[in-house]
């Protein structure tokens with residue numbers, strides 16, 4: 001493999017996907033709506049839950065940590081959990097109820113009406129994410145999909161943030177940007193007074 005060529009081509013393709021987002025007014029409006037949904041839920045005392053597989057499990061943990069710890073500046077922590085982190089829960093549920101129930105069981109146990117569940121899946125078809133969305137909807141939990149242009153997830157959620165691609169890594173690279181943007185909007189809106197003077 002020509003490393004230099006690959007590096008250039010990967011960046012070009014990743015940028016191409018992000019360029020498409022930049023000119024997609026509908027998607028940008030949905031990102032604003034998703035941020036507002038999070039702000040309203042957090043103001044009510046509800047929490048934001050994240051779940052996904054593989055790289056999207058990492059994104060779940062990354063984004064929940066931004067809420068609980070901090071993003072751009074110091075401020076009180078915000079309630080958020082990744083359903084991908086507790087190995088005892090994951091192995092118990094996986095072993096006793098099956099991998100497909102990994103997240104739905106946690107939503108059923110720890111979710112509350114008015115919370116938000118963010119399901120992250122590039123194929124839109126990870127069964128454990130799809131089942132968690134179904135469970136969330138039954139409980140009056142708002143649902144946001146961070147997905148691509150395929151699969152079941154884009155049709156299921158209250159707000160669909162569908163990155164215009166079918167290629168897992170490029171979709172993931174835009175997912176984390178969208179997640180960061182939502183964190184920034186939420187933090188700035190809820191805690192403007194904590195922001196250091198420039």
Ligand SMILES: O=C(CO)[C@@H](O)[C@H](O)[C@H](O)[C@H](O)COP(=O)(O)O
Pocket residue numbers: 053054055056120121122123124125126168169172
């Ligand atoms: O990070 C990557 C690929 O970049 C992989 O670990 C990837 O997340 C895994 O194959 C996942 O199982 C894919 O699941 P999904 O995005 O289709 O729901």
Ligand SMILES: [Zn+2]
Pocket residue numbers: 055169172
């Ligand atoms: Zn990856």
